[in-house]
Amino acid sequence: MGAEEERRVLVGRIVGVSGTAGAVKLESWTDPRMQIFRYQPWILKSAQTERQLSGCRGREQGKGMIATLPGIDDREQAAALIGTEIWVLRSALPRPKPGEYYWADLEGLDVVNLEGVPFGKVSHLFATGANDVLVIRDGERERMVPFVLEHHVKQVDLDARRIVVDWDPDF
Template identity: 35%
Template sequence: MAAPICVARIGAAHGVRGALKLWTFTEDPLAVKAYGPLVTKDGARQFEVTSAREAKGHLVATLKGVATREEAERLNGIELYVAREKLPDTDEDEYYHADLIGLAAVNTANEPLGRVIAIHNFGAGDIIEIAPPSGSTLLLPFTNAVVPMVDVPGGRVVIEMPDEIEGDNPSSADD
């Protein structure tokens, strides 16, 4: 069974009647209402979106059973998941970020770099995290220039490594 997919994160309370900010990770932000109950990663808690409206970069939503600001505040930061099979199928050249976790990462010469362990977004765009066989993980921008090919059926992503990482070049402008 496929791992659940994170589709939203609960943000701060909005108003005094239990509404809250809901940051969605779906192409259509309002689609979270159609997936049925959303669950926490461990499956211990379940939430149903009863209403939602779009706001600047997020939704203002109400959840079944959350009626006060205090209740909404206690939920801040909780990530909400759905079963993979509840999501729409992807087109041939599309994929969910979760589909990339565990894939082999290779350079353009097909030499192994490691495995994809996460896709992050800290606000300035997606970052792909690769765990090499030894050493520190690699964090690279997830752009077409850096990741020119994603081959989910083939089990790999191709990474265009920068020729030179700033600070690693022994000859610098100070010479």
């Protein structure tokens, strides 16, 4: 198994129980949110345990989602899963379209500006509503650069593991 296949992506979390037959309430971070059921097996990870499950099924219900998980047959078993994260292997996700990137693929990339000044590595990203933001760390220094392709982000080279940005090194 290669490093790409072993990388995991957080796609959701179990947030509650539904009924008495072991169904759980989910929070999904896929777009659209029902896509979470297409990416399996799920790796359910809590502070105490980690296990893989295939065959998870679900439906939307109001503003939330309800899922049935193989081997979870009663409310008590379902309640024990509240707070559990749902991860999938990166290889289970489809290839992004040109100009689109999974955040997990950008994390850890080196960042330099147009003049070649090294900024550090992408620590993580976050959404602001207007656009996503790269958080770049170099030791104690942290920079935040809006992830706006062609404007601030001039090049993303996943093979070279490098991002080129149009950003002042003193900012």
